[in-house]
Amino acid sequence: xxxxxxxxxxxxxxxxxxxxxxxxxxxxxxxxxxxxxxxxxxxxxxxxxxxxxxxxxxxxxxxxxxxxxxxxxxxxxxxxxxxxxxxxxxxxxxxxxxxxxxxxxxxxxxxxxxx
Amino acid sequence: xxxxxxxxxxxxxxxxxxxxxxxxxxxxxxxxxxxxxxxxxxxxxxxxxxxxxxxxxxxxxxxxxxxxxxxxxxxxxxxxxxxxxxxxxxxxxxxxxxxxxxxxxxxxxxxxxxx
Numbered sequence: 001x002x003x004x005x006x007x008x009x010x011x012x013x014x015x016x017x018x019x020x021x022x023x024x025x026x027x028x029x030x031x032x033x034x035x036x037x038x039x040x041x042x043x044x045x046x047x048x049x050x051x052x053x054x055x056x057x058x059x060x061x062x063x064x065x066x067x068x069x070x071x072x073x074x075x076x077x078x079x080x081x082x083x084x085x086x087x088x089x090x091x092x093x094x095x096x097x098x099x100x101x102x103x104x105x106x107x108x109x110x111x112x113x114x115x
Numbered sequence: 116x117x118x119x120x121x122x123x124x125x126x127x128x129x130x131x132x133x134x135x136x137x138x139x140x141x142x143x144x145x146x147x148x149x150x151x152x153x154x155x156x157x158x159x160x161x162x163x164x165x166x167x168x169x170x171x172x173x174x175x176x177x178x179x180x181x182x183x184x185x186x187x188x189x190x191x192x193x194x195x196x197x198x199x200x201x202x203x204x205x206x207x208x209x210x211x212x213x214x215x216x217x218x219x220x221x222x223x224x225x226x227x228x229x230x
Contacts (some may be wrong), residue, residue, distance in 0.1 A: 005175070006135060006213055016217050018131065018179060020121060020167050052135050054177050056169045060120070062177040064133060090226040098121055098224045102131050102217035109213045111205040 007050025007066050012104045014049055015067045021097035023059040031093045034085050041081060047072025059095075066104070073101060122165025122181050127219045129164055130182045136212035138174040146208045149200050156196060162187025174210075181219070188216060 047068040055061030067073045162183040170176030
């Protein structure tokens with residue numbers, strides 16, 4: 001799994017967790033280590049499909065993880081290590097975040113003629 | 116509407132168009148002008164809810180536009196000026212892109228205790 005790359009997602013339907021966040025200026029090293037660890041851990045979970053993540057220099061970022069099912073998302077949400085890191089990160093690393101869980105209904109890619 | 120900021124979305128359900136792209140190195144000025152114009156034009160469309168957009172220095176970016184309905188997405192897809200710009204952009208500006216249309220089913224924000 002590479003950051004700054006496309007997720008290889010299957011034919012819809014599948015699920016997306018859209019995590020939009022604004023980092024604060026605190027604990028850059030701790031955050032980077034935890035973020036990398038969470039990506040690696042997520043990739044090991046049943047039902048994980050892929051992730052796309054980008055953060056700009058101003059601290060605003062979007063990470064979208066893709067999952068086969070709602071059940072897979074729920075299991076990851078309640079994963080013990082993920083929960084512990086999330087509990088810290090919620091107040092320690094972010095000015096604000098938004099999480100949106102969405103069902104991907106159709107998808108296409110390019111460049112090429114639209115199907 | 117500000118780039119690098121959060122979209123003020125309503126209670127779900129609503130729709131998200133997740134546009135993940137890798138820019139090529141061509142036509143930076145033309146791309147920036149067109150991208151800004153498309154964001155402004157999108158914001159004028161019926162059913163537009165908001166947008167979140169971020170691109171990293173390596174050219175990888177995610178833009179998520181939020182819409183009230185599938186009909187609003189379809190109307191924007193077929194908007195004449197958008198169509199013309201998109202036809203150019205598909206081959207002129209991107210190494211690759213993925214578009215995923217998803218129905219947002221639940222959402223929450225933080226930092227604060229999870230609901």
